[in-house]
Amino acid sequence: MNEQARRSPGKSYRRPKKDPVRILAFEALRAVDERAAYANLVLPPLLKKAREAGDFDTRDAALATELVYGTLRRQGTYDAIISACIDRPLRQVDPPVLDVLALGAHQLLGTRIPTHAAVSASVELARVVLGDGRAKFVNAVLRKISRDDLDTWVERVAPPYDEDAEDHLAVVHSHPRWVVSALWDALGGGRGGIEDLLEADNERPEVTLVARPGRISADDLLDTLGEESGLPGRWSPYAVRLTEGGEPGAIDAVRDGRAGVQDEGSQLVALALADAPLDGTDERWLDGCAGPGGKAALLAALAAERGAHLLAAEKQPHRARLVERALAGNPGPYQVITADGTRPPWRPGVFDRVLVDVPCTGLGALRRRPEARWRRRPEDLEGFAPLQRSLLREALKAVRVGGVVGYATCSPHLAETRTVVDDVLKGRGGPAAEAEWVDARPLMPGVSALGDGPDVQLWPHVHGTDAMYLALLRRTA
Numbered sequence: 001m002n003e004q005a006r007r008s009p010g011k012s013y014r015r016p017k018k019d020p021v022r023i024l025a026f027e028a029l030r031a032v033d034e035r036a037a038y039a040n041l042v043l044p045p046l047l048k049k050a051r052e053a054g055d056f057d058t059r060d061a062a063l064a065t066e067l068v069y070g071t072l073r074r075q076g077t078y079d080a081i082i083s084a085c086i087d088r089p090l091r092q093v094d095p096p097v098l099d100v101l102a103l104g105a106h107q108l109l110g111t112r113i114p115t116h117a118a119v120s121a122s123v124e125l126a127r128v129v130l131g132d133g134r135a136k137f138v139n140a141v142l143r144k145i146s147r148d149d150l151d152t153w154v155e156r157v158a159p160p161y162d163e164d165a166e167d168h169l170a171v172v173h174s175h176p177r178w179v180v181s182a183l184w185d186a187l188g189g190g191r192g193g194i195e196d197l198l199e200a201d202n203e204r205p206e207v208t209l210v211a212r213p214g215r216i217s218a219d220d221l222l223d224t225l226g227e228e229s230g231l232p233g234r235w236s237p238y239a240v241r242l243t244e245g246g247e248p249g250a251i252d253a254v255r256d257g258r259a260g261v262q263d264e265g266s267q268l269v270a271l272a273l274a275d276a277p278l279d280g281t282d283e284r285w286l287d288g289c290a291g292p293g294g295k296a297a298l299l300a301a302l303a304a305e306r307g308a309h310l311l312a313a314e315k316q317p318h319r320a321r322l323v324e325r326a327l328a329g330n331p332g333p334y335q336v337i338t339a340d341g342t343r344p345p346w347r348p349g350v351f352d353r354v355l356v357d358v359p360c361t362g363l364g365a366l367r368r369r370p371e372a373r374w375r376r377r378p379e380d381l382e383g384f385a386p387l388q389r390s391l392l393r394e395a396l397k398a399v400r401v402g403g404v405v406g407y408a409t410c411s412p413h414l415a416e417t418r419t420v421v422d423d424v425l426k427g428r429g430g431p432a433a434e435a436e437w438v439d440a441r442p443l444m445p446g447v448s449a450l451g452d453g454p455d456v457q458l459w460p461h462v463h464g465t466d467a468m469y470l471a472l473l474r475r476t477a
Contacts, residue, residue: 017124017128018128019121019124019125019128020050020055020056020060021056021060021063021064021067022064022067022103022121022122022124022125023125023128023129024046024047024050024056024064025064025067025068025071025103026096026099026100026103026125026129027046028042028043028046028064028068029068029071029072029099029102029103030095030096030099032072032371033095033099034095036375038369038371038372039068039069039072039369039370039371040368040369043064043065043068044249046064047061047064047065050064066111067103067106067107069204069370070106070110070111071099071102071103071105071106072370072371072374073174073201073202073370074105074106074109074110074174074202075102075174075370075374076170076171076174076175076176076373076374077150077154077157077171077172077173077174078101078102078105078106078109078174079098079102080157080158080171081105081109081145081153081157082098082101082102082105082141082145083157084153084156084157085141085144085145086141094134096129096130097126097130097134097137097138100122100125100126100129100130100138101122101138101141101142103122103125104118104119104122104138104141104142104145105142105145107121107122108142108145108146109145109149109150109153110150115146118142118146119139119142119143119146122138122142123135123138123139123142126138126139154171154172157171158171158172159171161191165191166180166181166184169194169195169198172198173195173198173199173201173202174202175198175201175366175373176373176374176376178377178378179363179366179373179376180194180198182363182413182414182415183197183198183363183412183413185414186412186413186414186417186457187412187459193461196461197459197460197461199461200367200459200460200461201366201367201370201373201460202367202370203367203460204367205263205367205368205460205466206241206242206464207241207242207248207261208233208239208240208241208242208261208262208263208264208267209221209230209239209240209241209242209248209251209253209254209259209260209261209262210236210238210239210240210259210260210261210262210267210294210297210298211238211239211240211253211258211259212238212257212258212259212260212297212298212301212330213238213298213301213302213304213305214301214304214305214330214331214332215257215258215259215301215329215330215331216253216258216259218232218233218237218238218239218240221240221253221258221259222240224251224252224253225240225242225251228243229242229243230242230243231243233264233267234264234463234464235264235267235268235444235446235447235463235465236264236267236268236271238267238271238298239262239264239267240259248261256329257297257325257326257328257329258329260294260297260326261294262294262295262298263365263368263465263466263468264463264464264465265364265458265463265465265466265467265468266294266295266410266465266466266468267298268444268447268458268465268468268470269295269355269357269406269408269468269470270295270298270299270302270355271298271302271443271444272406272440272443272444272456272470272472273299273353273355273404273406273470273472274299274302274303274353275443276353276404276406276438276443276472276474278352278353278402278403278404279402280352280400280402281352281400282306282308282352282353283307283308283309283352284308284309284311284350284351284352284353285299285303285308285309285310285311285351285352285353285354285355286310286311286312286313286346286351286353286354286355286395286398286399287299287310287311287312287313287354287355287357288313288341288344288354288355288356288391288394288395288398289313289314289315289341289355289356289357289358289359289391290312290313290314290319290320290323290336291314291315291316291319291320291322291323292319292322292323292326293312293322293323293324293325293326293327294326295355295357295408296310296312296323296326296327296336297326297327297330299312299355300312300327300330300332300334301330301331301332303332303334304330304331304332304333304334305332307332308332308352309332309333309334309335310332310333310334310335311334311335311337311346311351312327312334312335312336312337313336313337313338313339313341313344314336314337314338314339315338315339315340315341316338317338320336320337320338323336324336341356341391341394341395342387342390342391342394344394344398346398348397348398349397349398349399349400349401350398350400351398351399351400351403352399352400352403352404353399353403353404353405353406354395354398354399354403354404354405354406355395355405355406355408356391356392356395356405356406356407356408357408357409357410358384358387358388358391358392358407358408358409358416358420359384359387359388360384360388360409360410360411360413360416361376361380361381361384361411361413361416362376362410362411363376363410363411363412363413363467364409364410364411364412364466364467364468364469365410365466365467367460367466368466381413381415381416384416385415385416385420388409388416388420389420389423389424389429389430392405392407392420392421392424392433393424393430393433395407396424396433396434396435396473396475399475400475401475401476401477402474402475403474403475404438404472404473404474404475405435405472405473405474405475406470406471406472407420407421407470407471407472407473408468408469408470408471409468409469410466410467410468410469411467411469412457412459412467412469416469417455417457417469417471418455418471421455421471421473425473433473433475434475434476434477435473435474435475435476436473436474436476437454437455437471437472437473437474438454438472438473438474439453439454439472440453440454440455440456440470440471440472441453441454441456443472444456447463448462448463449462449463454471454472455469455470455471455472456469456470456471457469
């Protein structure tokens with residue numbers, strides 16, 4: 001018996017149609033799940049390979065990107081909906097099948113793709129990557145999902161707000177419950193603010209460039225982009241926002257290092273440290289956690305304009321190489337070293353300005369790394385806590401009396417922000433640091449809604465930036 005008859009007795013066998021866009025999206029999701037990869041690192045090389053093979057045009061790349069990021073952002077909501085459409089616990093469904101179902105659910109509920117096209121394309125994908133048997137399961141589940149729109153499904157699967165507010169928000173806005181709770185604590189206030197924040201986490205962020213001082217101005221960068229491709233930044237004088245569809249890698253100034261991709265919140269942190277008032281010398285700057293190099297490149301350029309020297313230290317060798325690449329071509333004196341900021345090779349009290357942008361949960365960048373919300377666990381905070389405190393203590397030792405330290409983190413979680421600084425200043429877990437707060441708010445001129453100070457917490461829904469935190473401290477003895 002031939003394979004065709006064996007596969008489908010009584011009727012002809014039709015080969016599944018290979019859809020390069022959906023296959024690529026599926027491959028990206030599998031890499032995120034199997035290798036704990038980040039979509040922003042996995043997707044670009046996959047897209048580049050597809051373009052070089054002639055399989056993709058600009059529209060294909062845009063659709064693949066939307067399918068990957070949209071599915072990851074709404075994974076929690078889609079999981080709840082899929083769970084309501086099957087007769088077994090979600091954990092008993094093979095992960096590759098779940099990825100195909102989630103991709104299909106996103107096309108049905110989160111895009112304008114027609115229902116019949118979303119279902120048929122997803123079933124064809126299942127036939128290619130899963131086989132005919134599991135494709136039938138995918139078809140049955142997606143047909144159930146297609147009967148209602150997203151709002152109707154959410155109303156059905158989310159618990160009422162009045163009964164369990166955090167679980168309601170977790171399902172509606174696709175965040176783990178513990179993340180909802182932590183963000184709500186950090187934000188304070190009522191329901192409106194937290195819903196705005198969670199919604200902002202699910203929006204596609206703008207791509208923001210930094211024009212590196214001494215190499216290109218923001219105005220010149222805008223001129224090279226043209227009015228249709230670039231807009232001025234909201235807050236940073238060095239920021240340029242790309243319009244939708246802009247490709248940073250295609251910009252000459254980015255390729256040669258005169259500009260770089262950098263969130264505006266990250267720019268504001270570096271600028272605030274650089275502009276903090278000092279008494280005495282201003283010659284030696286340190287970035288103690290410099291990888292991958294965005295803040296270090298901006299600090300190096302600002303330092304060069306003042307005749308100061310930047311030392312950029314990074315513990316991980318591969319990240320130190322990224323820092324070297326980011327700083328290449330900087331006009332002023334700088335040095336990149338591989339070093340652990342908790343066991344520094346430099347002498348105490350030799351720097352005028354020090355930045356430590358510490359490792360953290362990354363809950364402030366969920367717009368850019370949506371998979372992080374599903375990967376992180378509450379116990380991760382305990383793992384970061386000793387490192388964050390140690391880095392801040394060593395930074396305060398590294399700066400001279402009268403010098404300024406900037407403690408920064410891309411997380412709004414109170415356990416990674418104000419609590420760390422308070423513990424170091426008050427001597428919890430170690431000797432009390434001899435330092436005082438510097439009000440960071442005046443050092444972000446024009447930026448609204450910066451709170452009561454002296455530290456600053458930026459927010460995606462308020463400032464259009466990642467949720468960067470900054471505390472400035474002056475060493476007093």
